[in-house]
Amino acid sequence: MKNNPGRTSCENCSSKSNNIFRNLSAEEHEILALDKNCEPHKKGSVIYHEGNRISGCYCVSNGIIKIYKTGIDGKEQIITFAKTGDLIGFRSVLSGELACTTAKVIEDAHLCFIPADTLIYLVKKNGEFSMDLMQLACKELGESNAYITDIAQKTVRERLAEVLLHLRDNFGLDDEQFLKITLTREELSNIVGTATESVIRLLSEFKSDGLIELHGRRIKLLNIPGLKKTGNVF
Amino acid sequence: MKNNPGRTSCENCSSKSNNIFRNLSAEEHEILALDKNCEPHKKGSVIYHEGNRISGCYCVSNGIIKIYKTGIDGKEQIITFAKTGDLIGFRSVLSGELACTTAKVIEDAHLCFIPADTLIYLVKKNGEFSMDLMQLACKELGESNAYITDIAQKTVRERLAEVLLHLRDNFGLDDEQFLKITLTREELSNIVGTATESVIRLLSEFKSDGLIELHGRRIKLLNIPGLKKTGNVF
DNA sequence: CGTGTGATTGACGCCTGTCAACGTCTGTGG
DNA sequence: CCACAGACGTTGACAGGCGTCAATCACACG
Numbered sequence: 351m352k353n354n355p356g357r358t359s360c361e362n363c364s365s366k367s368n369n370i371f372r373n374l375s376a377e378e379h380e381i382l383a384l385d386k387n388c389e390p391h392k393k394g395s396v397i398y399h400e401g402n403r404i405s406g407c408y409c410v411s412n413g414i415i416k417i418y419k420t421g422i423d424g425k426e427q428i429i430t431f432a433k434t435g436d437l438i439g440f441r442s443v444l445s446g447e448l449a450c451t452t453a454k455v456i457e458d459a460h461l462c463f464i465p466a467d468t469l470i471y472l473v474k475k476n477g478e479f480s481m482d483l484m485q486l487a488c489k490e491l492g493e494s495n496a497y498i499t500d501i502a503q504k505t506v507r508e509r510l511a512e513v514l515l516h517l518r519d520n521f522g523l524d525d526e527q528f529l530k531i532t533l534t535r536e537e538l539s540n541i542v543g544t545a546t547e548s549v550i551r552l553l554s555e556f557k558s559d560g561l562i563e564l565h566g567r568r569i570k571l572l573n574i575p576g577l578k579k580t581g582n583v584f
Numbered sequence: 585m586k587n588n589p590g591r592t593s594c595e596n597c598s599s600k601s602n603n604i605f606r607n608l609s610a611e612e613h614e615i616l617a618l619d620k621n622c623e624p625h626k627k628g629s630v631i632y633h634e635g636n637r638i639s640g641c642y643c644v645s646n647g648i649i650k651i652y653k654t655g656i657d658g659k660e661q662i663i664t665f666a667k668t669g670d671l672i673g674f675r676s677v678l679s680g681e682l683a684c685t686t687a688k689v690i691e692d693a694h695l696c697f698i699p700a701d702t703l704i705y706l707v708k709k710n711g712e713f714s715m716d717l718m719q720l721a722c723k724e725l726g727e728s729n730a731y732i733t734d735i736a737q738k739t740v741r742e743r744l745a746e747v748l749l750h751l752r753d754n755f756g757l758d759d760e761q762f763l764k765i766t767l768t769r770e771e772l773s774n775i776v777g778t779a780t781e782s783v784i785r786l787l788s789e790f791k792s793d794g795l796i797e798l799h800g801r802r803i804k805l806l807n808i809p810g811l812k813k814t815g816n817v818f
Numbered sequence: 819c820g821t822g823t824g825a826t827t828g829a830c831g832c833c834t835g836t837c838a839a840c841g842t843c844t845g846t847g848g
Numbered sequence: 849c850c851a852c853a854g855a856c857g858t859t860g861a862c863a864g865g866c867g868t869c870a871a872t873c874a875c876a877c878g
């Protein structure tokens with residue numbers, strides 16, 4: 351076993367009590383440590399491609415990954431983001447299907463690769479871990495179903511306000527109230543499911559309404575209750 | 585143990601090799617048989633309500649259940665349907681969250697109730713069963729994510745054509761090419777995510793285009809390739 | 819300094835949601 | 849047997865949200 355830099359970062363990572371691997375035994379942790387492989391990935395690099403078979407899943411040590419599907423005319427639909435502590439790609443590994451999404455780094459990241467066999471071995475062997483992973487899958491399923499309802503019933507304006515609030519919940523604000531995640535207008539439109547121009551126009555309107563402030567790609571949230579009202583979020 | 589009619593129908597049910605319970609041992613099957621409880625449910629009855637805690641999940645012996653979320657102004661968004669052999673409610677049981685959907689019978693059904701404790705016990709004890717259930721959750725997750733992309737990027741017309749094809753894949757056609765499932769126009773609109781009037785108008789157009797034929801709620805699919813083209817389905 | 823990517827703005831028009839009116843069918847109760 | 853209510857289906861009118869196309873600007877980078 352090489353004592354590579356990844357190993358170190360993973361030990362920090364899995365020491366967290368809310369980690370998905372928290373219920374592994376010492377012995378199982380050792381197996382994981384032997385099999386896994388941690389590496390840096392630069393912004394823009396693709397971790398896995400939609401439609402490909404993937405040989406394992408990845409635990410995010412740090413950085414941000416966007417998970418998206420490619421739809422009509424190649425337009426991206428961003429399904430979710432993964433950040434520190436998140437596990438990606440396990441859906442395809444466990445269902446035995448091809449990857450149904452693409453994962454691309456949008457902020458430099460360190461990822462630990464976990465071979466499919468190792469993951470499946472642990473699922474079958476450790477009932478607690480299995481339950482934790484199941485809960486993760488079920489939680490994601492609940493979120494996806496909620497988003498179907500939103501996207502089917504809300505206007506673009508409502509969805510954009512809601513997305514800004516989601517980004518705040520998931521990535522937080524810095525001490526100046528700016529969202530800690532910065533996205534291009536196009537990426538925002540690929541979450542909301544609309545045209546880039548619509549996002550630009552609506553952001554301008556939100557700014558006029560005093561809901562937000564814009565500094566390039568950085569977005570400052572000025573009026574959270576106002577955004578909730580605009581987005582019909584309760 | 586009472587030898588109730590439900591018991592009988594479940595034995596027929598679980599004998600199927602593609603059943604979710606196929607990897608249970610004889611002993612585990614016995615535990616399941618002791619704990620479960622099978623009952624008939626009439627059309628219109630609600631199995632569980634969004635937002636409520638549910639005490640177990642249900643295996644569908646026969647009948648059809650619609651699974652939906654309630655959005656703005658009480659408008660339903662149908663997420664999926666469950667039919668013979670499907671397991672519903674397990675998401676909330678396993679994730680420990682409140683039900684995120686409502687389940688309502690749309691064709692008279694027999695359902696087997698499986699207590700949460702029993703399900704969780706089996707998941708932790710039997711790795712193979714755990715994997716099967718995980719695969720089910722992951723498969724549903726993949727489907728939900730695919731639908732997010734569709735609903736975000738496709739027009740109402742495309743989505744309606746696609747929905748008709750999905751209904752064909754899931755419920756089949758009778759010997760006259762009619763969809764075996766009959767839905768109200770409003771239910772169709774609650775799948776597609778549009779207004780009832782839009783569904784009515786588009787169905788009329790599809791009829792004019794020779795894609796379908798309408799006999800009240802029964803829909804005959806005349807031109808599958810045409811529908812695929814209309815729905816951008818590949 | 820040229821090039822490329824991303825951001826912005828305006829013009830235009832169609833898709834689609836909303837409102838309203840009316841038709842159809844079924845079941846119920848007088 | 850008829851009247852009525854209620855659920856569902858259908859059609860038309862209308863407006864506005866939002867997508868598309870095109871031109872221009874801003875900015876970073878080799």
